Amino acid sequence: MYKIRGEVVEDIQKIKEVNDQAFGQENEAMLVEAIRKSDSFIPDLSLVAETNDGDVIGHILFSLISIETTDGNESVLALAPMAVKPEWQNKGVGSSLVREGLERCKAADYRSVVVLGHPEFYPRFGFVRASTKGIRLPFEVSDEVFMIHELVPGILEGIEGTVRYPEAFSEVE
Ligand SMILES: CC(C)(COP(=O)(O)OP(=O)(O)OC[C@H]1O[C@@H](n2cnc3c(N)ncnc32)[C@H](O)[C@@H]1OP(=O)(O)O)[C@@H](O)C(=O)NCCC(=O)NCCS
Structure with a gap:
């Protein structure tokens, strides 16, 4: 059995190990660390x-x-x-993290969530192709891998634009 909770300082090294093992490389753990040091970091999320x-x-x-729109920025x-962790994959842990995460995002009054990831995995949680909502990336990827989830249905109506990733994301490409 496992529980889902917000990170505490003692988790930092363990989170690095989870990312290193799951991805088989260090880039994603470096991304976590870069975000953690940046203004974009939300400890509760x-x-x-x-x-x-x-x-x-x-x-x-x-x-x-943020999404840069013609009228300004949408957070x-x-x-x-x-x-x-590899030995825990395909046992529902990832799905629990996404579901609990989205609930917490909504409870904290955020409006939407984007993801660049497996197109077979995220739609089951309500993610759709971002292009169908007029939301684009500033670089080329296959259309199906860039997805968005409205935490409040319809919240993105009338909002179109291009996602701007903060520096933390490009530091570790
Ligand atoms: C993707 C990941 C987070 C899912 O976590 P998990 O605990 O294995 O997920 P769950 O057990 O809740 O769900 C399993 C589903 O995820 C799918 N999945 C797992 N890895 C996948 C992959 N690389 N591509 C597509 N789908 C994947 C499985 O096929 C399974 O689908 P099914 O329910 O239709 O059989 C985990 O496999 C992982 O850490 N992978 C390596 C790192 C990674 O790819 N991170 C996500 C980047 S977008």
Whole structure:
């Protein structure tokens, strides 16, 4: 059994290990660290899945970014990265992290969440292709991998624009 809770200082090294193991490289853990040091970091929206014996087996991070529209900027959250330890994958931990994460984002009054990720995974949580809402990226990717979730249905109506990622994201490309 495991529970989902907000990160605390003691989790920082364990979160790095989860990301390193899940991705098989260090870039995503570096992204987490860069975001944590930036203004985009929202401590309450960095969540871990922890087993009863204190092992951190999963992590998800939502941070603040913006959509540049013709009228100004719309604040949105970026879901990135998320990771589950290999031996715990395909057991529902990732889905629990997404569901609990989205609930907390909504409870904190955020409006929408974007993700760049597996197109088979995120639609089950209500993510749709961002292009269908007129939301674009400033770089080329396959249309199906860039998705958006309205935390309040219809909240993006009339809003179109291009996502601007903060510097933390480009520091670790
Ligand atoms: C993606 C990830 C976070 C999902 O966590 P999880 O705990 O395994 O997910 P769940 O058990 O809740 O759900 C499993 C579903 O995710 C899907 N999934 C897992 N990895 C996937 C991948 N690389 N591509 C597409 N789908 C994937 C599984 O196919 C499964 O789908 P099903 O329910 O239709 O069988 C986890 O597999 C992981 O850490 N992967 C490596 C890092 C990564 O890719 N992070 C996400 C970047 S967008």
